[in-house]
Amino acid sequence: MRTRYNAKVSAVRSPRTRRELSEEEKQPLELALMVNLERLRAIYTSCSDLIVRKFAIGGRIEAAVIYIDGLSDASGIEKFIITPLMNEENAEEANLLQLAEKRISVSDKKRVSTMAECIGAISNGMPILLRDQEAVGLACGLSKWEQRQIEEPAAESTIRGPREGFTETLRVNTSLLRRIIKSPLLKLETVTLGEYTQTKVVIAYIEGLASPTLLQEVRARLSRIEIDGILESGYIEEMIEDTPRSPFPQLLSTERPDVVCSSLLEARVAILTEGSPYALIAPISLFTLLQSPEDYYQRFWVSTVIRWLRYFFAVMSLLLPSLYVALLTFHQEMVPGALLSSMATAREPVPFPALFEALMMEVTFEALREAGLRLPKQVGAAVSIVGALVIGQAAVQAGLVSAPMVIVVAITGIASFMIPRYVTGIAIRMLRFPLIILAGTLGLLGIMMGIIAIVLHLCALKSFGMPFLQTVATPKFSEMKDILIRAPWWALDTRPQLYDDQPLSHRQPVNQTTGNKQEGGS
Amino acid sequence: MMSRCLIIASSLAFVMVMLTGCWDRVELNDLALVTALALDAGENNQIDTTVQFQLPRSQSGVGGTGGGGGGTNRETAVRHATGIDIADALAKLQRELPRKLFWGQCKIFIFSHEVAKQGIQESIDFLTRHPQPRERSYVFVSEGKAADTLELFPPLERTSAEALREISNMDLGFKLTLEQLSIKLINESRAFAIPYIHILPSSKSAEPRQTIAYISGSAIMKDDRMIGAMSEKIMRGMMWITDAVGEYTVTFGMKGSTEKFISLKPVRARIKLVPSIRGDKWIMTVKAHVEGDMVQNETAYNPTEPSILSEMDKAFEEAVRRRIELCLHQAQHKFNADIFDFADAYHRKYPRLWEREKKNWDQRFPQVEVKTDITAHITRLGLIQAPGGMRKEEVIE
């Protein structure tokens, strides 16, 4: 698949700037405990949060537990590792692993034999248990750190539907997925990315549904990433997209586990990142970006009508200001007579041409919106009312803008907020400005040129090899029933066919007997 | 390297587009919204154009009644210019206006009867060839100077053009759009009618020009010249024959009485023209099926009696026939103008014969025998039965 991203990512880092594993890190553990401890201390110099707790197993054999304060469960270490081992009597006979079997009641244990593995375990909050005269250590799964509670995602709230959102901890997120999809066919593969951050990234998919070529491609693209650090899934998104230069995202980012699970059930692949509550879903089409999870929880008539409203307003948020400018400056005959004369009256005192007025108002509105995100909560409500009423009204009365323009901008703003996903809204908002300029210079012809350019771009866009406008531009009528309307559940019996080698494109047919039918017996 | 070239090229293109100016862009406030155009005959075969355009209202917002004091809120103004042809005259007119003439809202074209007598074909060429005049605008011929009909300030509507348009839209009378006019000019019958407008005398309490122009009768055109005018009453007949009756009130007397009348409104009609040729005789049958609801009964007859009702029906039928025949007589003998499109009907039914005979239409038309086949019914009687306000003894059953 020819994508431009190949050239960009793989040439990111030359070997010289990549941090190599230092010599100390490559060394294996030595038999002598003191040597190991010395080495670890040398690696972790000036790390004041490293705790080395030396103790004696059964009072005779030297041992030590090493962990980072704040990442590990200190009381658990005392209770489950140090105390049982201290009370062990037959320390000499058993080696570390057998001791661990007998005494340590921690469930998740791993063997470590090199410094690098020790460092890896300690950085993830797993304390290392080292014993004298053994070149093997034990990493115990006692990580515990402060994390946010599961809350409703702020940007994706719904009226009906689960109110759980992902948090920054990977394990919590995968557990949320597992709670919904209990089948063991839900596979979670882990990859580590980021030089300094060593971030864990999980690829989630349902085996037997997801296409093997898709999985291969996802793995390949992730493995090509060489970067200093991954702080948010947005980094990954930009680096594995087909066309990072496009204003439209080609991966869906969501905070809701139910959205992720429904995508997994539609044979898509999800990518979860440690430290970010946003999961990425690939591949997607433009219509995925315009869907809200609530569409599937409400009744299908309601969802269908709201979907149409949403499509209409999405188009409005893109086109309304440009149509206003084009109609008023090029095609005045299209405006009905009475409206035209009242608009002419309204525009009499305004010194600016319509194009400039429109651009000014739109930019101001964008600034207001962006500023509104940063306002502290108490001030926010008052300022928004002040902003809307006072600024708008005063501007009209001062003759800076005309009243119809304020209405147009307000409707456009509302329309852009109807789009459920923030990223799509931003993309459309951005595209609005070139369209306004085109409308002001060439009228309706300019708008049409702009629309042609945008649609051409969307037609050429691919998300992991799947055309972005899949169901519409390559018409598949069986899939349109989920795009144009929201068909009721008994009609949604096929999955979208994303790739040619995707198995199982028919869902379990929804069996629904009507309540009236009398079944035999009670 | 390639992308740099692309960026430079596209920014150059962008700058070029912006620098040359947006060619067709006209700000809304640089437009003069023309509402009507009047054409008069000037001296030396010139044409005198008058344009009525809307004035922007005062700045006190949409709800305010600001502007000039006194009774009339003048919302329109007119401008004249004379030129060799309409395009020339309009070019001269534009010189007198600080804003560009905008024809998108111009729905009224008025020819003065002098221009109509001289021939309107050249004017029609301008109106249909030029991309801006609308094909759906209404065309009129005015009784006096066409320019006078534009300097009127109606009490109800904003502009006198709008008043004319609303009156036309109501379908009470005859209306003609520019496109229909263009078709009729090349039609087989070579004659047609254009609505004739007069200025309504203003009422006593109003300012002198605070009135409107209204439609009364029509101008009869043959080829493209006006040869006469028909009054409103006679026009009715033409509307009956061409099935252009919209909402109309028919008033008639029973049994030839000229004192007490019955009025029906609305009257609905389905009319068909059936041409036929027998030997050398050309016959046209007007088949009409007419219905009406009674709104006033001045007579003493009780319409709920079936026999009386059928008498009323017959009187109704007679009234319709009289109207048709009155108009027919005028058209056939006084004007010799086939304003009913009989020629079209013959052309459709006897195309080959028509091709041979059409040059003799001028002689034939007055000789066409017109038969009427009218079925008239009074369908509803309103809310009361016997004549209202009349004592029972006086009602004739």
Place this chain on the structure above:
Amino acid sequence: MVQDKETILPIQLSFMLYPTVMATGFLVLPAMGALYAPYDFWMSSILVIIPGVISIVLATSLHKRFPGMTIIESSQRIIGKWLGKLVGLLYFIYLLHLTGVISREYAEFVKSSFLFDTPLMFISCSLFFLAACAVRGGVSVLARSAVIFTTLFIMPFLFLLLLIPDLNWMYIFPMLSQGFVPVLKAEAVPQAWVSELFLMTYFLPFINDQNKAKRWLYMVLGLIVISMALVDLGVLFLLGPDTSNKLYPILVAFRYMSAGGFFENLEAMLLAMWVLGNFVKLGVYLYATVTSFSQCFGVSDYRSLAFPIAILASIFSLWDLPNTATLNILIKKVGVFEIPLFMIAIPLLLLLIAWLTGRKGTNQGGVNG
């Protein structure tokens, strides 16, 4: 990934071919037909099914004989390499000229009816630029965008239903008053434009299911015939004998629309959809031109040729014809013979030669370049 080889669906081909014929068909054809048969020209729009069927049969038979090859490549197999290349060159030059004519027609319409001051070059070149972008993106991009734009192109025609109160049904009489000959004369121009369906030969190699393609092709032909007949009838009912005098009857129809005093003066909408329809048409023609060139001269990647050939074609559009009157004559008198020559006569000849000499193609088409 898997989708490296470009394919298009039969339904996309139909969506591409509809504006290829109808973008001119809606605009000028009614007036041209009305010139010869003032009341019967709508019948010629039904007769147009014959040249349509011939074009489809020619293109599909050629493709069946030489699968995966366009006419340029198959002509090289049929009459030898050098003669075939000559044919390819002829097609290239002719298509260049025709693309220029189409763009000129579009620009003239836009300029004379809507944007009076904008330079012709700008209108024409801007659409060429976008069409070149589409061709550069490849057939699949062109096909996908065609689906969307053709849908948007067709929808505003539903507004013509608003004209129903203004239509005079009697204008359809008298029928066949001068016999059938005027109808045949009126048929002259529409048949030339319908024969342009033959351009599907450039797209058939990308379609996997040829039988389904045939079905969709006949469907689009049926849709074209119905649309033309409806537009012809609508214009006839509205304008009657005045039809032949109008340059763009459907523009008059849109200007005449009025519903409730609100939906008036809708011709700007005609402009909007015209841009979309002509974009698809120009994209298809440009693609055909580029492919002819690349297959004639053996260029492997046609995409890089898109912009240069677009520039060339835009020069043709500005330079070929001095004014609208000449353009009118070109369509009325010259196009009647010129277009079917390339779209029906030459392919028919080639097919006959192939049938007589029994040449067939193998399954390796050289077309993915």
